[in-house]
Amino acid sequence: MTKRKRHVIKHDNIVVFPGAVQTLIREGHMYAENYQYEEAVASFEKAFLYEAGDEIALSTYAYALYELKAYEKVKSVCEQLFAMGTSLYVEVMELYVTVCMQLKEYHQVESLITTLIEENVLPEGQLEKFERLRSLNQEVARNLQKKEDAKRLIEEQEYELSEFNALTPDEQSIRLHRLMDTNVRQLKTALKAIIECPTIHPFVQSLALILLVEQEVSIEMTISKFNETKIINPINLVLPNQLPQYKEVKKIIENKLEQDPSTLEMVQYLMAKHAIVTYPFEWRPFEADDIAYSYIDFVQSMLGKVQEMNYEIIDFLQMLEKLTELHEV
Incomplete structure (x- = not known):
């Protein structure tokens, strides 16, 4: 068998x-x-x-x-x-539309139901159900848009110069940090006003500018700090640690302090902070060599090592350090 x-x-x-x-x-x-x-x-x-x-x-x-x-x-x-090619087309389509609404894909739902109705795909007994779904989708989309518009209006008011200027520099920097994961394009005019305002703290000016640079926002503006003025567009700028003079100073310092990692770390930390304050001007009008050696002298003087220094640059570095003290992260 x-x-x-x-x-x-x-x-x-x-x-x-x-x-x-x-x-x-x-x-x-x-x-x-x-x-x-x-x-x-x-x-x-x-x-x-x-x-x-x-x-x-x-x-x-x-x-x-x-x-x-x-x-x-x-x-x-x-x-x-x-x-x-399911024979349960209508049932599956109803579930699909409902899920798209849950995923907030309102435009897709509107387009899909409109196509189904216009092409007479739906049985007559199901037409009213899908029309109700479309009406519900439109209402939910409108309500969401109203909420988003209201939220955007509140944000825009928070960054209006008159309200922003009433805050302390600490509060201003905290408010700008909140925008790090936000699309700032709708706030570009308000941020431009903050950057151009002569009474805004230099560190805060830089934070606002960095937000625009990181998101490659195009808007022309005039920035003034440390007796220098420049017309800029964020879309054409790089971040502070990518500027030419910063790279040059960093290279000199790394070569000089190759055998002294502790001092090197302290110098690099100060450089990174100060580069934000001076942004986008760097350490003008000083030369890269002078800046590099002055940073080393500055840190060594903090460690109690007395030596000859370029006091004009040291005074400038001390001023930058003071400007960053309120913004330690």
Whole structure:
């Protein structure tokens, strides 16, 4: 008597016995029917490691994921169902639209439902439901836009020069630091006014300018500090530690203090702070050599080593140090 061969699945050298995948899928359906969505998702995902799911399994999996708020995964499964030509098109499309709304993809929802209606894809009995979904999507999008507009207005008012100028330099720098992970383009006019204001602390001027430089914002402005004035555009500037004189001074100091790492670290720390205060002018009108050796003398004098120094530059460095004292991070 000949034994009937049964189909054996292998995955990563693991043998899956016949019926195991079907058992996992049945468990997934059972868990979903009993509102045990985490267990349902776990069972379906184990099954899908070995076999591609059919539309019933995939759609149940998608609904379980939705209950767990795994919206990105739901969207991906819905797209998989569309690609395979599901007979559950309307049901899957409703889920897909709902998920896109949860992901705040309001423009996509509007475009999608409009296309479905215009191309008469939807059965007559489903048309009203999708029109309600479109109306809801439009209302949610409008409300979100109102909130974003209100938030932007508050931010713009916070950085208006009259209000900003009433703050202490510490408070000003804290307020600017809040913008580090924000798109500052809508605030570029307010930041320009801060940078151009002659009564704003030089360190604060630099922080505002660095925000614009980091985000490559294009806006022409005039900046004045340390008896120098310059017309600049942030989009054409590099950051303080990438300026030519900074690199030159840094190289000289590193060569000079190669055998004295402790002094080198202190000098580099001071340089980095001071470069922000002077930005974008650097240490003008002094030469790179003079600046480098003066920094070394400055640090060594702080360590109690008395020696001849260029007191004009030392006075300048002391002034820069004083200007950074309020802004230690």
